[in-house]
Amino acid sequence: MTGVSPTQRPLTSDDVAYLLRASFGPHARVRDAGPLAGGGYATVWWALLDDDRRVALKLAPPAGTPLLRYERGLCAAEARYFQLVAKHAPQVPVPPVLWHGSDPAYGEWLVTTMLPGRSLSELAKADVAVDDSLARYDLGVALAALHRVTGDRFGYDGGRAGGPTWRAAFTAMLDALLADATDWHVRLPVTPDRLHTLVGRHADVLDEVRRPALLHFDCWDGNVLAAPDPDGRLRLHGLVDGERFLYGDPLLDLVSPLLFRRVEDEPEHPLLRGYRSAAGEPLVLDASARRRLGLYRLHLYLLMTVEMPSRGMTARSHPGRSARLAALLDGEIAVLDRG
Numbered sequence: 001m002t003g004v005s006p007t008q009r010p011l012t013s014d015d016v017a018y019l020l021r022a023s024f025g026p027h028a029r030v031r032d033a034g035p036l037a038g039g040g041y042a043t044v045w046w047a048l049l050d051d052d053r054r055v056a057l058k059l060a061p062p063a064g065t066p067l068l069r070y071e072r073g074l075c076a077a078e079a080r081y082f083q084l085v086a087k088h089a090p091q092v093p094v095p096p097v098l099w100h101g102s103d104p105a106y107g108e109w110l111v112t113t114m115l116p117g118r119s120l121s122e123l124a125k126a127d128v129a130v131d132d133s134l135a136r137y138d139l140g141v142a143l144a145a146l147h148r149v150t151g152d153r154f155g156y157d158g159g160r161a162g163g164p165t166w167r168a169a170f171t172a173m174l175d176a177l178l179a180d181a182t183d184w185h186v187r188l189p190v191t192p193d194r195l196h197t198l199v200g201r202h203a204d205v206l207d208e209v210r211r212p213a214l215l216h217f218d219c220w221d222g223n224v225l226a227a228p229d230p231d232g233r234l235r236l237h238g239l240v241d242g243e244r245f246l247y248g249d250p251l252l253d254l255v256s257p258l259l260f261r262r263v264e265d266e267p268e269h270p271l272l273r274g275y276r277s278a279a280g281e282p283l284v285l286d287a288s289a290r291r292r293l294g295l296y297r298l299h300l301y302l303l304m305t306v307e308m309p310s311r312g313m314t315a316r317s318h319p320g321r322s323a324r325l326a327a328l329l330d331g332e333i334a335v336l337d338r339g
Contacts, residue, residue, distance in 0.1 A: 005311040007061040008043045011035070015106070016045050016057055023099035023111045024049075038119060038222045039241065040311045041074070046114055054114035055098060056240075063107055066183075068307060069176040070244070073158045075108045076100065078243035080157070082112065084214065085242070088149045092142045093225075093238045115238035117227035123234070124221065130234060133270040135226035136257070138236030139219065140274025143253050148280055149214035151247035166209035166248055171199060173246075174299060177306050184309045188302070189326045190333055195298075198336055202295060205288045212247035220256045251289055252296045260328065262297075264290050291339050298332045301325050 017030045029050035036044040036056065043059045060075040061067065079100040085092050095112035102108045123130050155162025155169030161176045163169040178192045190198075199206075216223075218241055225238035254263045257271050264285045266272070276283050285293075305325045308318065315322040 005040045007041050007065055007067065007310065009059065009062055011043050011045060011059060016047055019057060019059070019103070019106060019109055020047060020049070020055070020111065022103060023101060023109075038121070041071070041243075056095065056112050056114045058110045058112075059106065060108040060110075066310060068180045068303075068310060070156055070160050070173065072160065074243035075110050077156075077158060077245065078241070079110055081216075081242035081245040084149065084245075085146065088214070089145045092145050093236065094242060095238065095240060115225055115240065117225035117237035120221035120224045120226055122222075123226065132226060132234050135224070135234045135236045136270040137274035137277075139224055139239075139257060140271040140276075141278040142236060142239060143216070143219070143250070143257075143271075144275050144278035144280070146216060147213040147250040147253065151212040151214060154209075154212045154246075154248050156246045162246075165207065166212070167203050167206040169246075169248060170206055170295070170299070171196075174199065174302070177299070177302050181306045184306065186306050186309060188305065189329050190302075194333075195302075198298075198333065199295065202291050202336060202339065205291045206249075206295070208288060209249040209292075213250045215246055215248055215250070215253045216242055216244075217246055217252065218242075218244045218256055219253060220259050224257070249292060249296075251292050255293065255296045255300055260324075262293070264293055287339075291336065294332050294336050294339070298329065298336070301329045301332065305329070 013033050016033045020030055021028050031048045031050050033045055033047040036046050042061065045057045047055050047057060049055065058075065079097050082094045082097050085094045086096065093115065095115050097110070097112055099111040120132055120135065123132060153162050153164060154166045155172060161169065161172035163172055174195065178195070181188055216239060219239065223239060223241045224236065225240060226234045227237045229235045254271070258266065258269065263269065263272065267285065272283065308314065308321070313321065
């Protein structure tokens with residue numbers, strides 16, 4: 001397998017067999033294995049062991065690979081996230097962690113149980129139209145359960161951007177992305193000064209967030225697994241790729257599931273109906289919430305722009321992505337400027 005991103009290293013079946021023996025002992029045998037597509041950060045393979053276990057193996061980028069600041073230590077972060085969820089929100093389907101280790105030659109890797117189902121993005125590409133509304137409802141229920149877990153600070157863990165308040169953490173997260181943009185020579189449609197001014201104008205709504213809730217952050221359709229129930233209805237079977245988790249405003253977790261859309265304009269979306277059914281407190285999408293959601297979309301589109309060169313993408317190789325993100329950033333900035 002040849003990685004499509006500079007952060008993804010090539011693996012062979014022999015490499016996978018070696019790493020699984022290092023995880024489970026010298027007697028572990030691989031009956032079958034193959035690469036899993038869809039991500040752009042780590043290299044991921046599935047494997048069927050001789051004891052009939054199906055596992056997912058995720059290999060972190062090689063040591064020394066240039067990464068964004070918040071991406072440092074993501075393999076260990078993913079292991080922590082799945083263990084946190086299993087302990088504090090066991091009703092949420094995340095893959096059990098089977099092994100997290102490192103090797104002088106291969107670096108760091110993570111092995112988890114392979115959950116059943118296919119991602120919503122993969123299902124959407126299938127030839128046959130599917131009704132995924134129940135799976136999205138289930139995702140809302142799962143996010144509500146995750147958000148009841150409370151951290152001891154805002155932002156990322158592991159020495160990355162964070163702070164004692166949500167305003168401080170969110171500002172630190174944006175500052176880290178702006179520093180990454182400078183390092184990678186990414187031209188942005190907004191200057192750092194204008195961005196800081198904009199966030200400063202809306203800092204009062206960030207200060208309304210007083211509890212650091214556990215967030216997945218990356219629940220776009222590629223990380224949401226669904227499978228049919230006995231009646232043939234698609235239901236949620238897993239949340240994967242939890243390495244980008246952080247603690248903050250639960251509203252942040254409502255942005256990626258409706259990527260490139262405005263969740264506040266779709267109050268009857270199945271995700272929101274599921275969330276409301278399980279949330280411990282009312283989900284109010286008032287003027288304050290709308291301003292916060294605008295800031296969070298701004299952050300996400302900024303992140304997706306800044307990460308492009310680290311993934312081997314340029315404006316020339318991916319003109320559609322660059323243009324779309326620039327337009328979305330301009331749109332959110334315009335709305336926030338009027339707010």
